[in-house]
Amino acid sequence: MAKKPHDTPNLDELESGPWPSFVTGLKRLAQDKDSVVDLLGHLEHSYATKKGYWKGGTVGVYGYGGGIIPRFTEIKDENGKPVFPEAAEFHTLRVMPPAGMHYSTAVLRKLSDIWERHGSGLIAFHGQSGDIMFQGATTENVQKAFDEINEAGFDLGGAGPALRTSMSCVGAARCEQSCYDEGKAHRMVINSFLDDIHRPALPYKFKFKFSGCPNDCMNSIQRSDLAVIGTWRDNIRTDEPLAKKWFAKHGMNELVNDVVAHCPTRAIQLKEIKDVRKDATVSSVALSDTHALEIDNRDCVRCMHCINVMTGALAPGVDKGATILCGGKRTLKIGDQMGTVVVPFQPLKTEEDYEQIVELGQKIIDFFAENALEHERTGEMIERIGLANFLEGIGLDVDANMVKSPRSNPYVRTDGWDEEVAKIKAKKAAA
Amino acid sequence: MATAPQQMRKPKETGVPDNNKQYMHPTLVKNHGNWKYHDRPRPGVLHHVAHSGDEVWTVRAGTQRQMDVYTIRKLCDIGDQYAEGHVRFTIRSNIEFMVSEEKKVAPLIEALEKSGFPVGGTGNSVSMMAHTQGWLHCDIPGTDASGVVKALMDELYDEFKREEMPNRVHMSTSCCEINCGGQADIAVIVQYTKPPKINHDLVANVCERPAVVARCPVAAIRPALVNGKPSLEIDEKKCMCCGACYPPCPPMQINDPEHTKLAIWVGGKNSNARGRPTFMKMVASGLPNNPPRWPEVATVVKKILHVYKEDARSWERLSDWIERIGWPRFFEKTGLTFTKYLIDDWRGSRANLNASTHIRF
Numbered sequence: 001m002a003k004k005p006h007d008t009p010n011l012d013e014l015e016s017g018p019w020p021s022f023v024t025g026l027k028r029l030a031q032d033k034d035s036v037v038d039l040l041g042h043l044e045h046s047y048a049t050k051k052g053y054w055k056g057g058t059v060g061v062y063g064y065g066g067g068i069i070p071r072f073t074e075i076k077d078e079n080g081k082p083v084f085p086e087a088a089e090f091h092t093l094r095v096m097p098p099a100g101m102h103y104s105t106a107v108l109r110k111l112s113d114i115w116e117r118h119g120s121g122l123i124a125f126h127g128q129s130g131d132i133m134f135q136g137a138t139t140e141n142v143q144k145a146f147d148e149i150n151e152a153g154f155d156l157g158g159a160g161p162a163l164r165t166s167m168s169c170v171g172a173a174r175c176e177q178s179c180y181d182e183g184k185a186h187r188m189v190i191n192s193f194l195d196d197i198h199r200p201a202l203p204y205k206f207k208f209k210f211s212g213c214p215n216d217c218m219n220s221i222q223r224s225d226l227a228v229i230g231t232w233r234d235n236i237r238t239d240e241p242l243a244k245k246w247f248a249k250h251g252m253n254e255l256v257n258d259v260v261a262h263c264p265t266r267a268i269q270l271k272e273i274k275d276v277r278k279d280a281t282v283s284s285v286a287l288s289d290t291h292a293l294e295i296d297n298r299d300c301v302r303c304m305h306c307i308n309v310m311t312g313a314l315a316p317g318v319d320k321g322a323t324i325l326c327g328g329k330r331t332l333k334i335g336d337q338m339g340t341v342v343v344p345f346q347p348l349k350t351e352e353d354y355e356q357i358v359e360l361g362q363k364i365i366d367f368f369a370e371n372a373l374e375h376e377r378t379g380e381m382i383e384r385i386g387l388a389n390f391l392e393g394i395g396l397d398v399d400a401n402m403v404k405s406p407r408s409n410p411y412v413r414t415d416g417w418d419e420e421v422a423k424i425k426a427k428k429a430a431a
Numbered sequence: 432m433a434t435a436p437q438q439m440r441k442p443k444e445t446g447v448p449d450n451n452k453q454y455m456h457p458t459l460v461k462n463h464g465n466w467k468y469h470d471r472p473r474p475g476v477l478h479h480v481a482h483s484g485d486e487v488w489t490v491r492a493g494t495q496r497q498m499d500v501y502t503i504r505k506l507c508d509i510g511d512q513y514a515e516g517h518v519r520f521t522i523r524s525n526i527e528f529m530v531s532e533e534k535k536v537a538p539l540i541e542a543l544e545k546s547g548f549p550v551g552g553t554g555n556s557v558s559m560m561a562h563t564q565g566w567l568h569c570d571i572p573g574t575d576a577s578g579v580v581k582a583l584m585d586e587l588y589d590e591f592k593r594e595e596m597p598n599r600v601h602m603s604t605s606c607c608e609i610n611c612g613g614q615a616d617i618a619v620i621v622q623y624t625k626p627p628k629i630n631h632d633l634v635a636n637v638c639e640r641p642a643v644v645a646r647c648p649v650a651a652i653r654p655a656l657v658n659g660k661p662s663l664e665i666d667e668k669k670c671m672c673c674g675a676c677y678p679p680c681p682p683m684q685i686n687d688p689e690h691t692k693l694a695i696w697v698g699g700k701n702s703n704a705r706g707r708p709t710f711m712k713m714v715a716s717g718l719p720n721n722p723p724r725w726p727e728v729a730t731v732v733k734k735i736l737h738v739y740k741e742d743a744r745s746w747e748r749l750s751d752w753i754e755r756i757g758w759p760r761f762f763e764k765t766g767l768t769f770t771k772y773l774i775d776d777w778r779g780s781r782a783n784l785n786a787s788t789h790i791r792f
Contacts, residue, residue: 013723017585025499046566050688062439102454105507112500173459176466191446214703312468
């Protein structure tokens, strides 16, 4: 052990400054691990030449087709021998985190010990899809590390054209804005599709993400094919003591400029108490002896702003569930796509409600598997075939909540119009 | 794997750990789904109150994300000695320690800071940057990730520890145009400036040519015979240098020490608060890929942050602020130059043009 360190003048620069330094951490590992000595040399070479030098390959564990990110060095000498031989194989295990990314210190120590035994000792909490990334094992040690991590209660995540690892926010565990049990939905959905995670066979990646409210702390709307974002249908709840406390501390200017003026649909108004409307869809709360906030919940789009500013004084309603959006992704190939609404409101209270998300997920994955082109994400597929065809394919009814506005061009064949109207009216009458 | 020997251990397909509650802090388990409100006694600390009357204090600290086991054990030691043995990570790789007594907060903060973990990242602060793998471990990176983030967070350290921004600031970096870092208020993303150089000797053996042709967003790639070998060629007039062909075909070498540049994007957000979620917009490009500390990038990022901090009204997210002041004033105030390259010409681009007489003079 303890191979002589390479000179790393560029990386050394990243040891100064107040933010925790990953270089300092790597150097500590390098005292015991020759693979990290060579990893530092490898990375320094990238810094010096401004290029990357890893290539992929095929490495896996017994029984699974995915979940390992193979990395082989491309820095070779004139004889084709690796310049940094101890880091010539530096594979990553992607491991699914617990919902909400909660850990006991005991389990973190256990995972660290396993990775110290079989890998480099470098772990990322977490990758951009949510995986715990155990980085730096030789091909031989990948299986050993996985066996122990698996015995500790953890399983590999997704890679390649597969269902991917998911994430859920802290949600109901600690947040008053949570609109459903994010961890329950996360586990139920993902654990229903483990075959699609472990044996990649989809046209391309498919991601679920779970956020408990429209603040979308999991960035699900642009980072997932199916985003489950908590919301509510009934009135915003109010708490007078907390509202008065907020107002006493912040005053009229902040109330008007920071709360009322920022409401995107002008659903919230400042009123004298005597003028507050009494209506089944109006929420109101007194702020002082003279003034109150009045919210017309029919106009409210559940954006969360006023609730974020006046937490506790205002709160989501009790008829809770989620809006489900489909098709979010980033740039390649057709450009950025946000997910768009496919289910305006899915109640999430009973076991059956949660099972409906699994069923919807199954339908969409099946449709995706059959209809997407190779390397096409759901957002691209929907753009290619049109939302109406997609909805028909997965058996969802159209809803005006799915569009920002109706179409602004006449390029559509409408000879089925009367039939569609009759069908929708009959369905409404039967409901 | 069909020929695997008998002694191979079969995986337990357990999926997402279903014993989450053994990892979760007991006060969180007890009050699951029953929280009333929270406040922030100081930057880096959240105080949540449940309907039951139970309270929990959360202390949030920045980490380097790419952690060695010694760092993880240090955090565990702090978690055992000064907190209650339960932690969680945020999406931005901050660690959170939950404690059920207020008196534990100050010693916990002191222990974290003494060990070099900055306490902050809550409320209207600049939180830790979402980032990717880069040169450390990615197979297609144009730059590094952890190093860019370390360099920038050193400069933004005070803003992480304070809550002095108009609204929260989320940042990201991405080492190629795929943008694994995602939408952010301010993002640093690789922008290639030259078409890939093709190693024609390797294409036939390494690449599935029709798949590579299909990847190109502008249909600039076609199969060709080069020096008698099957290869690919690029219509360089069509190519907009996105690098999409490189992952399926590494001989399409897009990375270049000089011509791989960095671009700055602003105004992305995922939250639905106030306006709808927004995509970020490119506002600067051509910045040099300059390790180990990328000072030119830091200068632009700090300038944008500084102007936003000075000029935005409270609760205006970066995108809200620009919506109020308009793009011309954004460029004027930040000293950045609006060029023809920032006029969208991709599909749907006319929606980004100003179809009105709404102009601020």
